[in-house]
Amino acid sequence: MLDQVIFYFFAAIAVVSAVLTVTRRNAVHSAIFLITALLATAGIFLQLRAEFLFIVQIILYVGGIMVLFVFVIMLVNLDVAVRQMQFARQKWVALLISLALAAQVGLMLWSSRNMPGQGVPVLSAVPADKLPPNSEEVAKSLFSSYLLPFEIASVLLLVAMIGAVVMAKKRT
């Protein structure tokens, strides 16, 4: 009961603010609503008992990436841009994409419901009290099975760092 209330609460916030993110004309408002959507997603993570991911979402996404977005919005002076046309005329493409995706997930759910006993929708989760402490568990998994991706992530970050500085710094 409580789980449901919390899920619908966060899901409603996430969807509404996602809609507002893509429809606001002012990019700063878009960013604020994206922050709300990300926080609501963090709430969903918490509801799914992924505590560590919840805080990573808040620290990295909200406290890191969104700060970057807000900075850039302020750097490129969007007061001029607000008065320009904000939406390209590609409504039909958008409609097509959304219909295709919805059909795909619907088909997946429908077909798996017909599978005898094995379908995803009827599978029940591991009981909550049997779950180990989350951050330790994520850490163990990260440093045993996913050690190589972890090391490669540092290369990705290195590339991002160099790429961004090369892009943004004035060529002198």
Added chain:
Amino acid sequence: MLPIGHYLFLGLALFIIGAIGVVTRRNVIVILMSIELILNAVNINLVAFSRLYGDVAGQVFALFIIADAAAEAAVGLGIIIAFFRNRETVLEDEMDLLKW
């Protein structure tokens, strides 16, 4: 945990909203934000399945996706800044030169 369908539909909704944003908006920064929405939808699905199967692998994947989103945002916004410096605009349909 609720049945997995709830989470899949939430992820689907966010994904579609993000995709529509990518397709219809002209402002590149908002397009990047829509991409963040899409990544978020993917993360919701991963975490939901991770909870369903009681396996943290999905969460580790989501962790990497967030790290990747950070890298993507850094480089993407760097490109926007470089572009803005030269063309004084952030609208994607005005990005019509391969080299300037």
Added chain:
Amino acid sequence: MPKAYLPVLIYAVLVMAFPAVTLVFAKLLRPDSTSYGPKLQPYECGIAPEGHARGRYSVRFYIIAMLFVVFDVETMFLFPWAILYRGWVMAHLGLFALISMFVFLGILLIGYVWLYKKGALEWA
């Protein structure tokens, strides 16, 4: 929802309500503002503001924020390592753990040195 977070959720609502309620309360309490004209202009030491304030600012702010995001990701990967490290040391696996983190940090330190040489960390 893990049970321990329910009070936090309630507290979060309380905390967000507190400034909002006090703002409304202060609005009811204080006399209505009758200010007009120059008083409502942004303060620029008495000189009439020139141009729009949301102009363009130095790109260095962006570079700082971008570096912060990269280093923040790195810190977030360090936290899970840190909480397991003591156990590894106790089990005499410390060297392996240290080397795995050394590689990670080392690759990023290469980036740091590059930035240092490039002068991206300089402000002036």
Added chain:
Amino acid sequence: MQAVTQATMEFMKEYRTPLICGFVIVAVLPLIVGYVVLVERKIMADMQARLGPMRVGPHGLLQPIADAVKLLIKEDIIPDDADKLVFWLAPVLSVGAALLAIAGLAIGPAFQIAQGINIGILFVVGVSAMGIFGIVLGGWASNSHYSLIGALRSSAQLVSYETAAGMALVCGLLFAGTLNITSIVQAQYDQGIWFGLLAPVAFFVYLVASIAETNRAPFDLPEAESELVAGYMTEFSGFRWSLYFLAEYTNMIVVASVATTLFLGGWLRPFPRTHWLTWKSTGMDFFDFLPALLMVVVGAYCLARTPKQPVRVQQLFMLAVAGMCFAAAAVLAAPVIVPFVKPSLAAAVKPLYEGIHGGFWFICKVGLYIYFFMWVRFTLPRYRFDQLMRLGWHFLIPLSIINVLLIGIAMIIGSYYHLNGWWLLLATIPASIIALIIALFILALEQKGQPQKAAGAAPDSYA
């Protein structure tokens, strides 16, 4: 309906302590912050050989109330071109993040809103880091040059020092091996030593970074009155301004509490496992009596000063302070003395002892940390912005990264020689010193490499 009422009752019963804590914090914290401000003004006045606020109440004791009333009925000005929604939202975000971060903190083993959450200290750090949006959006919304420059500067400073602070926390967590606040303090009890002693360089880095993160002098560039007229807060007046103020001081309390928890042993007394002058039968030793003794000494000092006060009101005031100190001493001494008189009650008094003494030590440490902040503020001149950035990126961040690796090596060496508790200092202190030397060496190398740059280039005032 019945079921709902019952569920509510059960919920209230289960979460009684955290909920009461939450209400108390929201109700009392503004008052505490008001008095911290008063104490700060008094200390500042004392250091500058003047009296400070004296008019409202004895020794200006009612000044915070007067300030609050004044701010509450002050005219509210929103600039013409401001973005009304964001202008309204920004201070709320700022203060909300700061207050919400308190939920993760624990004053004693039982006094915590988020009891036993798995991500403890990260929750505090992450939530308080969201306050940055209050600053950036506030500066942007008010559409003033000063505000926006102040906001950008402020957030650039915050993000620069957040990395260093995070690395310092990682270094402390190496010893703790958990993120849960209660377990962190318990780990310090088990090892018998505060982690601040084991990792002094990490503590130092966190100290500097936390001053910068709370935007206080000497790192108060963003709100430098003489340059940017209060920075991002320029256009905020009346109650909105006071919300920012509340957020700033709450953040101070939060960083002080994080440092106390991780580096200064939380609610543990000094030397948590050392038993010196123990009375065997009760397990109580000298350090358990220390709080009561301290309060008695302070009370006696106040009593001795009473006749020397020039004004009658001041005499009464000093007398009242002395009385309060003696009362506090009695409260602190009671749970320690009871086991002597009635050994049968020892077990019953134990939680009382933990609560009272834990609260005493925690508040003492947080108070000392904040006093240090104030002391630094009144002592040091303000940094220039490029100096600030250089300190962060060229010194603190490499120092903290190197420190993490060297402390890691020190722990391996320690485990090799089976060093525990205080003996681990033999390995970690040299590691810390080496880290410090390497970082200073890098800094010296840089200054040697470019001597003319610092002198020749004019500082860029537009950044």
